[in-house]
Amino acid sequence: xxxxxxxxxxxxxxxxxxxxxxxxxxxxxxxxxxxxxxxxxxxxxxxxxxxxxxxxxxxxxxxxxxxxxxxxxxxxxxxxxxxx
Amino acid sequence: xxxxxxxxxxxxxxxxxxxxxxxxxxxxxxxxxxxxxxxxxxxxxxxxxxxxxxxxxxxxxxxxxxxxxxxxxxxxxxxxxxxxxxxxxxxxxxxxxxxxxxxxxxxxxxxxxxxxxxxxxxxxxxxxxxxxxxxxxxxxxxxxxxxxxxxxxxxxxxxxxxxxxxxxxxxxxxxxxxxxxxxxxxxxxxxxxxxxxx
Numbered sequence: 001x002x003x004x005x006x007x008x009x010x011x012x013x014x015x016x017x018x019x020x021x022x023x024x025x026x027x028x029x030x031x032x033x034x035x036x037x038x039x040x041x042x043x044x045x046x047x048x049x050x051x052x053x054x055x056x057x058x059x060x061x062x063x064x065x066x067x068x069x070x071x072x073x074x075x076x077x078x079x080x081x082x083x084x
Numbered sequence: 085x086x087x088x089x090x091x092x093x094x095x096x097x098x099x100x101x102x103x104x105x106x107x108x109x110x111x112x113x114x115x116x117x118x119x120x121x122x123x124x125x126x127x128x129x130x131x132x133x134x135x136x137x138x139x140x141x142x143x144x145x146x147x148x149x150x151x152x153x154x155x156x157x158x159x160x161x162x163x164x165x166x167x168x169x170x171x172x173x174x175x176x177x178x179x180x181x182x183x184x185x186x187x188x189x190x191x192x193x194x195x196x197x198x199x200x201x202x203x204x205x206x207x208x209x210x211x212x213x214x215x216x217x218x219x220x221x222x223x224x225x226x227x228x229x230x231x232x233x234x235x236x237x238x239x240x241x242x243x244x245x246x247x248x249x250x251x252x253x254x255x256x257x258x259x260x261x262x263x264x265x266x267x268x269x270x271x272x273x274x275x276x277x278x279x280x281x282x
Contacts, residue, residue, distance in 0.1 A: 008091055015093070019148060023252065026140040027259040059089050078090055079158035084097040 114190025
């Protein structure tokens with residue numbers, strides 16, 4: 001559970017970088033430095049998401065990958081303490 | 085079109101239930117300067133935005149506010165778990181409990197249910213940007229007041245994150261307003277609705 005949460009925190013961290021850059025780029029769409037950072041963090045985010053999904057759980061329903069159970073519904077959901 | 089991600093924007097993990105504090109924090113769900121009103125404000129305003137940057141900004145900030153709705157709801161949910169009837173009565177949570185048990189329902193700390201009267205969508209991008217700047221400051225003040233009243237470090241941690249987001253959004257809306265004004269020309273120097281008067 002501990003490593004699970006650390007991996008989730010890594011995804012949250014990269015998503016935060018990307019959101020900050022996204023909002024900044026909305027009003028500065030030609031800032032090449034910010035655009036470069038956005039593209040770089042996107043790659044790191046994808047790596048973090050892949051290892052989280054492979055080891056622990058899904059972030060989006062379309063990542064469901066089981067033939068026996070639709071594991072999207074599995075607990076915990078984000079508002080529960082054990083998910084955080 | 086939206087897609088749900090099964091995680092909070094920032095972790096919420098509250099060790100100690102506290103129904104009294106829950107009644108204060110819930111104002112950022114259903115209160116006059118709460119996250120639900122913020123999200124609906126930006127997501128409704130965006131259709132009148134005449135510039136691409138503003139369409140993007142209102143869409144993306146309006147979407148982030150939905151993640152904040154979820155964080156506030158998670159705080160209230162965790163603060164109101166495993167309550168005894170004595171705790172419910174002693175904390176004054178009984179007035180909410182009688183209508184909603186411990187379900188999450190958008191109300192202000194002072195009691196009234198959420199209403200769309202809390203925000204405007206004026207069809208005038210300059211007017212909307214100025215409303216949005218004020219809205220971010222009002223939400224920031226509300227978070228300041230919650231931080232004045234809340235001792236629980238687990239709650240304070242999440243509230244401080246949300247407070248910072250108000251400041252970042254204020255900065256972005258300031259840039260949005262400037263961008264609108266830069267787009268006005270000599271024919272519309274006094275900023276008469278650039279969304280309607282072409």
